[in-house]
Amino acid sequence: MKNVRILFRNIRDGLKNVFRNFSLSLASISCITVTLIIVAVSLVGSLNVENFTKLISDDFTIVAFVDNSADEESEGKIREQLEKIGNIESINYNNKTEIAEEMKQSSETFNSVISSWSEDENPLNDTFLIKVKDLEKIDKTAEKIKNIEGIEIVKYGEGMVDSMVSIFNLVKKILIVIVVGLVLVTAFLIVNTIKITIFSRQEEIEIKRLVGASNFSIKQPFVIEGLIIGILGSIVPIIVTIYGYTAIYDKSGGKLFSQFIKLVKPFPFVFYISIVLVVIGVFVGMLGSNRAVKKYLKI
């Protein structure tokens, strides 16, 4: 009961302080706002890049053509060997008759050509369609498949995969560094802005200490103030994220540059981002006040 009373008193004081020193609170709030907008852009960016990478890896398939001399038994052996290779997500087998049928249906020209083949003349190969788990290791996996006896040719988007994956990974890493860096810089700025507000209340802290207030009960209103500043600072970034991203998604039709690069659907994506923004805002605000007030509590 005692602690509840102290907590309520401190919430009241925290709120009062935010509005009593509003010009200084506004400085802290705008500081958080600006950072959180940049954090939001970086987060949206990196999560979309993550999404592109995933979509591309889902689309990428290694096609292994089986030597035409192979019979059913040796194809069984090939499958066994494929299964032994790590980094393989799934294996699909198509025999050449099925492929020929599919091709026949896909166009008139193919239909006329393929119809002229007899059963034994079919020049197509039986194929294994293989999906990999880790796209970055696709080179090595393809190499291993090539070495299996009875596999004639292995095809995949060599070169392109490599460069795309490494570019995406680089972009993702840069964005993460930006987010972490910004959060740290804001925490530092908030510490200093709040220090200024606390500086003008140094005497208040001193008197509280002298009359026997515990450090915790002196600190609490300031930390609550930081929490409120964090919440207020995240309002604009959240609005920007929700409306901004939805607008971009609608304007671009959910695609970027080409059909392959699809944007993440705005809902519930923007809400997740908003939650992250509030959490970062509150965290930075509380941490900032906590650090700033600590300086004045030393004896």
Next chain:
Amino acid sequence: MEFITMTDVEKVYPTGVTALYGLNLKIKKGDFAFIIGASGSGKSTLIKMLYREEKPTSGQIVIGGVKVEKLKNRKVYKLRRKLGIVFQDFKLLPRLTVYENVAFALEMYGLPKSEVRKKTIKAIDLVGLKDKVKNYPHELSGGEQQRVSIARAIVNAPKLLICDEPTGNLDPDTSLEIMKVLEVINNLGTTVIVVTHDRDIVNKMKKRVILLDKGRLVKDYEKGTYDKNEKC
């Protein structure tokens, strides 16, 4: 019964200045003692150590059974709740009324509102400021402001009241009034320690006088006066 016991207390500041040399002092429960001495005699250091604003470099300080020098920083508030401190410059919060200034300490301890109210009114009444509860500090005279700060110091019924030059900023008549207030509090059983420069007051009050000079306790009179020959 001894309430405060200081044994071989020595204080050397980080700058190398020694403020107190091997001080031994005992103050009984319910005593009223003046600590006098010239500037730099160590009297401020002495009382700062009593409320643990400063730690002794060596020696022991025991107040009401609490070993002050062994107290951890985050536990200091427990000692301060048993003490009342009055300063020369009052240290009132300008944005709070008289009532709020006295009540806020109790509120910070988490006492229920009714109890805060009862104790606050009682303390303000004791210092004679009942009609000024809603005034702000800047609307009061110096003597009245000092009474508010005394009310704040005694609101939690402390065992010990420490006053650091409480009349330093006040005229002689007002000073004497403040001393009368302190005497009333002392008569209610609180131990009172007053640091002062004010010769007249010490002479009129006829209480125990502890004289410090250059960091050493030089005289301790049971019912003392401020000797004209002392360099204070």
